[in-house]
Amino acid sequence: MFSFLRPHRHDVLIAVIGLLGGLLLWALGLHTQGGRPFSAPWVSLLPLAVVSAFALVRRTAPQTGLIVGTLAVIADQFTVGNMVTVVLFTDLMYAAVLYGTPAAARRIPVTTFLITVAVTIGFLAWFRNPEALLVGILTGVVSFGPAITGVSVRNHRDAAEAAQLRAEQTALLAEMDRTQAVTAERSRMARELHDLVANHLSAIAIHSTAALSIDDPATSREVLGVIRENSVEGLAEMRRLIGLLRTGDADAEPSASPTLDALDALVEQAGTNAGTSGLTCTFEDVREERGPVPAPVELASYRIVQESLTNALKHAAPGPVAVRLGRAGPSLTVEVSSAFGDRSGPRAPGSGAGLVGMRERVALLGGTIEAGPVDDGSGTRIWRVRAELPVDEGNVGE
Numbered sequence: 001m002f003s004f005l006r007p008h009r010h011d012v013l014i015a016v017i018g019l020l021g022g023l024l025l026w027a028l029g030l031h032t033q034g035g036r037p038f039s040a041p042w043v044s045l046l047p048l049a050v051v052s053a054f055a056l057v058r059r060t061a062p063q064t065g066l067i068v069g070t071l072a073v074i075a076d077q078f079t080v081g082n083m084v085t086v087v088l089f090t091d092l093m094y095a096a097v098l099y100g101t102p103a104a105a106r107r108i109p110v111t112t113f114l115i116t117v118a119v120t121i122g123f124l125a126w127f128r129n130p131e132a133l134l135v136g137i138l139t140g141v142v143s144f145g146p147a148i149t150g151v152s153v154r155n156h157r158d159a160a161e162a163a164q165l166r167a168e169q170t171a172l173l174a175e176m177d178r179t180q181a182v183t184a185e186r187s188r189m190a191r192e193l194h195d196l197v198a199n200h201l202s203a204i205a206i207h208s209t210a211a212l213s214i215d216d217p218a219t220s221r222e223v224l225g226v227i228r229e230n231s232v233e234g235l236a237e238m239r240r241l242i243g244l245l246r247t248g249d250a251d252a253e254p255s256a257s258p259t260l261d262a263l264d265a266l267v268e269q270a271g272t273n274a275g276t277s278g279l280t281c282t283f284e285d286v287r288e289e290r291g292p293v294p295a296p297v298e299l300a301s302y303r304i305v306q307e308s309l310t311n312a313l314k315h316a317a318p319g320p321v322a323v324r325l326g327r328a329g330p331s332l333t334v335e336v337s338s339a340f341g342d343r344s345g346p347r348a349p350g351s352g353a354g355l356v357g358m359r360e361r362v363a364l365l366g367g368t369i370e371a372g373p374v375d376d377g378s379g380t381r382i383w384r385v386r387a388e389l390p391v392d393e394g395n396v397g398e
Contacts, residue, residue: 007056007057007059007060008059008060011055011056011057011058011059011060012056014055014058014088014091015052015053015055015056016052018048018051018052018055018084018087018088018091019048019049019052019084021084022045022048022052022082022083022084022085022088023045023048025082025083025084026041026044026045026048026082029041030083031044031080031081031082032080032081032082032083032086033077033080033081034080036077036078036079036080036081037078038078038079038080039079039080041080043079043080044076044079044080044081044082044085045082046075046079047072047073047075047076047079047082047085048076048082048084048085048088050068050069050071050072051068051069051072051073051085051088051089051092052088054068054069054072054092055088055091055092058091058092058095058096058099059095059099062092062095062096062098062099062100062104063096063100063101063104065092065095065096066092066093066095066096066100066108069088069089069092069093070089072085072089073085073086073089073142086142089142090141090142090143090145090146091146093108093112093142093143093146093147093150094146094147094149094150095150096108096147096150097109097146097147097150097151097154098150098153098154098157105150105151105154108147108150109144109147109148109150109151112140112143112144112147113140113144113147115139115143115144116136116139116140116143116144117136119135119136119139120132120133120135120136120137120139120140121136123135123136124136187360190357191303191357191360191361201230201234204227204230204231204234208227226272226273229272230273258298258299258302258303259295259298259299259302260293260298260301260302260325262302263283263285263301263302263305263323263325264283266302266305266306266309267281267282267283267305267309267323268281268283270309270312270313270321273313274309274312274313274321277313277316277318278318278319279312279313279316279318279319279320279321279338280319280320280321281309281312281320281321281322281323282320282321282322282323283323283324283325284322284323284324284325285325286324286325286326287325287326287327287332288326288327288328289327289328291391293327293332293391294391296364296365297332297365297389297390297391300361300362300365300367300387300389301325301332301334301387301389303357303358303361304334304336304358304361304362304369304385304387305323305334305336307354307355307357307358308323308336308338308358308385309321309323309336310354311354311355311383311385312336312338312383315383316338316339316340316383317338317339317340317341318339319338319339320338320339321336321337321338321339322335322336322337322338323335323336324336324337327391330390330391330392331367331388331389331390331391332388332389332390332391333386333387333388333389334385334386334387334389335384335385335386335387336384336385337376337382337383337384337385338382338383339380339382339383340373340381340382340383341381355371358371358385358387362387362389365389365390366390367387367388367389367390368387368388369385369386369387369388370384370385370386370387371383371384371385371386372384
């Protein structure tokens with residue numbers, strides 16, 4: 001209702017110019033026809049005023065404007081006529097197709113075409129003169145011409161809007177992909193950062209606490225040596241990760257990416273770090289097949305063992321820490337078990353990010369992982385981390 005009362009400024013301009021133009025032609029005595037029932041010149045101003053008024057609603061009520069405009073242009077045929085009345089009617093026809101409902105846009109061109117054909121045939125049959133064709137042509141120019149023009153413009157407008165919508169959707173999808181890529185890369189970098197330095201920092205924290213609590217020069221010297229070794233190795237790992245971030249290569253892994261062959265050294269280092277905590281670390285490789293393993297699987301296996309050993313150093317009760325590597329068929333099995341229970345002495349706090357990182361790595365590769373306390377079969381509770389990773393190149397997702 002309010003849009004009907006407040007016409008578009010362009011429609012106001014069209015209505016005002018049309019009305020003034022019609023009044024000018026009327027003042028100059030320029031009429032389109034003569035010998036009509038209502039021959040008084042002022043009568044032709046009535047249809048002009050009507051179509052000018054409904055030109056104000058050519059956008060807001062296009063079908064109403066067309067209906068009233070049609071009645072006005074028919075009434076104009078019974079007066080001396082005004083050219084502007086006909087011109088404004090053609091604009092109402094055009095607006096009804098362009099701004100009307102989709103159903104109106106489909107029906108009006110067909111209706112005007114049929115009317116044009118019917119008028120042409122009717123006048124030919126009535127006058128029986130080829131000049132009657134001019135009446136049909138004039139009817140087509142006034143009705144069918146504006147309608148088909150409105151269809152063409154409307155189709156172009158709809159196509160432009162559809163193209164703009166597709167462009168906006170494409171931009172939105174691209175932004176979503178970019179955001180997901182950034183999030184995934186941040187998660188990957190967070191996992192790498194945690195796995196690279198958590199083991200060394202945990203060892204440093206525990207041994208420094210032990211050095212402060214034990215008043216024995218020999219033990220303190222041994223502990224400080226372990227601290228120095230872990231500090232140097234942690235700094236080296238950090239430099240490699242920083243170098244990766246500076247190169248901006250999102251697909252590359254850190255230089256000197258660890259492999260399964262490095263598990264022996266990793267377990268040996270963990271045993272050295274865990275000596276003061278009463279832990280003994282062992283490694284057992286029972287793989288039935290020694291074939292090549294995809295690099296992402298090797299890296300994930302190494303990181304799972306590394307994080308499990310770090311967790312054992314932080315939380316495990318004194319006892320054995322066993323690392324077992326196996327392979328049967330399409331899966332590589334990584335298992336790390338340690339004594340479950342409380343222990344005295346210095347402990348490093350944990351955030352739980354390590355378990356989350358392990359699960360993320362395994363999920364990216366399409367494998368499975370279990371972590372939690374279990375019974376070892378002899379009635380003893382142990383903490384076990386067991387992961388199965390696919391070794392088929394086609395199934396590796398990282």
